[in-house]
Amino acid sequence: MAEKLIEMFSYPFMVRAILVGSLVSLCSALLGVSLVLKRYSMIGDGLSHVGFGALAIATAMNAAPLAVAIPIVILAAVLLLRISGNSKIKGDAAIALISTGALAVGVMVISMTTGMNTDVYNYMFGSILAMSSGDVELSIALSAAVLILYVIFYNKIFAITFDETFAQATGVKANLYNTLIAVLTAVTIVLGMRMMGALLISSLIIFPALTSMRVCKTFKSVIINSAIVSVICLFVGISISYLCATPAGASVVIVNMGALLVYTIAGGVKSGALRKK
Amino acid sequence: MALIKCEDLSIAYEGQTVVHDLSFEVGQADYLCIVGENGSGKSTLVKSLLGLKSPVKGCITLGDGLKQNEIGYLPQQNDVQKDFPASVYEVVLSGRLNSRGFRPFYTAADKEKARENMELLGIRDLEKQCFRDLSGGQKQRVLLARALCATKKLLLLDEPVTGLDPIVTQEFYQLINEINKRSGIAVVMVSHDIESTMEYASHILHLQETALFFGRAGEYKNSEVGKAFLKGGEYHG
Numbered sequence: 001m002a003e004k005l006i007e008m009f010s011y012p013f014m015v016r017a018i019l020v021g022s023l024v025s026l027c028s029a030l031l032g033v034s035l036v037l038k039r040y041s042m043i044g045d046g047l048s049h050v051g052f053g054a055l056a057i058a059t060a061m062n063a064a065p066l067a068v069a070i071p072i073v074i075l076a077a078v079l080l081l082r083i084s085g086n087s088k089i090k091g092d093a094a095i096a097l098i099s100t101g102a103l104a105v106g107v108m109v110i111s112m113t114t115g116m117n118t119d120v121y122n123y124m125f126g127s128i129l130a131m132s133s134g135d136v137e138l139s140i141a142l143s144a145a146v147l148i149l150y151v152i153f154y155n156k157i158f159a160i161t162f163d164e165t166f167a168q169a170t171g172v173k174a175n176l177y178n179t180l181i182a183v184l185t186a187v188t189i190v191l192g193m194r195m196m197g198a199l200l201i202s203s204l205i206i207f208p209a210l211t212s213m214r215v216c217k218t219f220k221s222v223i224i225n226s227a228i229v230s231v232i233c234l235f236v237g238i239s240i241s242y243l244c245a246t247p248a249g250a251s252v253v254i255v256n257m258g259a260l261l262v263y264t265i266a267g268g269v270k271s272g273a274l275r276k277k
Numbered sequence: 278m279a280l281i282k283c284e285d286l287s288i289a290y291e292g293q294t295v296v297h298d299l300s301f302e303v304g305q306a307d308y309l310c311i312v313g314e315n316g317s318g319k320s321t322l323v324k325s326l327l328g329l330k331s332p333v334k335g336c337i338t339l340g341d342g343l344k345q346n347e348i349g350y351l352p353q354q355n356d357v358q359k360d361f362p363a364s365v366y367e368v369v370l371s372g373r374l375n376s377r378g379f380r381p382f383y384t385a386a387d388k389e390k391a392r393e394n395m396e397l398l399g400i401r402d403l404e405k406q407c408f409r410d411l412s413g414g415q416k417q418r419v420l421l422a423r424a425l426c427a428t429k430k431l432l433l434l435d436e437p438v439t440g441l442d443p444i445v446t447q448e449f450y451q452l453i454n455e456i457n458k459r460s461g462i463a464v465v466m467v468s469h470d471i472e473s474t475m476e477y478a479s480h481i482l483h484l485q486e487t488a489l490f491f492g493r494a495g496e497y498k499n500s501e502v503g504k505a506f507l508k509g510g511e512y513h514g
Contacts, residue, residue: 165355170374
């Protein structure tokens with residue numbers, strides 16, 4: 001077992017997968033807490049479908065996948081936020097519209113060019129082989145940006161997540177920070193989706209936040225705990241994927257489900273113990 | 278000079294005028310209650326006072342050194358907060374955000390101010406508790422402490438007693454009255470509860486798209502509008 005794990009690090013593609021994966025899961029855990037609490041969980045799912053459509057178009061045009069996907073998904077993220085803020089079309093319906101629409105476009109483009117093949121399968125469910133050294137550099141830059149912005153704007157992010165109207169009334173530019181969160185989420189999703197898969201990437205946003213909220217009572221502890229749980233789950237998931245030859249994305253999600261279960265039980269025991277006192 | 282002076286104010290919401298030709302003012306240490314039926318434009322007026330909605334006509338002037346971002350606002354509760362994992366201390370401290378500007382972190386003075394306000398409202402012992410585990414009355418105290426952190430001069434309360442039981446409601450009114458009398462902070466309160474309103478308010482603004490009445494609470498009781506509305510209030514109360 002230990003030997004196998006050491007062996008795992010001797011493959012450059014595994015090192016890249018673990019590095020990019022850890023950084024992406026760190027970023028998505030931080031952003032996820034705000035998104036889940038603001039009832040924007042499905043934005044992550046919607047954006048990954050848009051990302052799928054964009055990657056399909058990029059492949060058809062023989063363009064660099066990230067260069068096409070990142071701007072398109074950022075655009076979609078800003079658009080989704082605008083629609084959610086406007087009550088004419090409800091946020092959840094708007095997200096369903098955009099995500100299925102983008103998925104359909106992606107499938108059409110692929111079927112007209114290369115046909116449904118392993119590429120499509122990899123986009124949908126992810127591939128551990130997908131990470132290049134360019135991705136490693138980009139993910140380091142992204143996670144540095146997310147971490148720095150998160151620390152600097154932590155108090156403002158707390159304020160707009162807890163009570164947007166009050167925050168605005170005290171002079172916080174809530175729209176600016178919402179857009180910032182959406183843009184960072186978009187980049188995180190595009191980076192992570194080729195490894196985790198378009199259908200599974202939103203789990204990285206939703207699971208860690210929900211898991212930590214079972215036990216933690218303060219915003220700060222939820223954030224820190226989410227980040228730690230997310231990175232650990234990713235590492236365990238990838239290791240399982242390597243040892244048992246299971247798909248990487250699905251393995252990570254299964255480990256996240258396990259963590260949620262453990263935390264739910266721990267949370268139940270903790271509040272039960274408090275009640276007894 | 279008045280803290281807030283509204284002149285010939287008209288506000289539109291999605292193209293429809295909801296408030297028109299409204300004039301009133303709030304002076305230092307006043308206790309103004311805004312009453313009126315549902316849909317009379319109260320919430321829209323609150324948004325405009327906070328600077329979140331600009332009027333289509335007329336103007337709101339803030340005076341006496343009151344800055345736009347220094348109104349202590351107590352909003353109606355939203356459903357995000359029902360399961361929000363945040364400690365009481367974190368919530369109260371977030372009221373100090375307007376004193377930060379572009380500087381990212383709270384100072385020791387901010388933290389001290391947050392503790393003082395928790396002490397004042399008798400919630401210091403809840404400091405480490407999770408906001409979502411509190412009772413309705415405790416939650417309102419926490420949000421009031423946050424509002425006090427944000428202001429030195431004016432509290433703006435939007436239906437603060439909705440969903441509270443009668444005893445807690447009375448306690449909450451007394452608390453606000455004490456703050457108003459002791460620290461001289463002006464109070465603007467939107468309320469349905471006309472009877473309790475009359476007990477504490479110094480001024481009344483009766484809103485029905487425009488001001489049906491604006492003046493001292495004593496005069497309101499004897500006015501035609503006031504008589505009719507108070508009678509209605511008794512029937513429902």
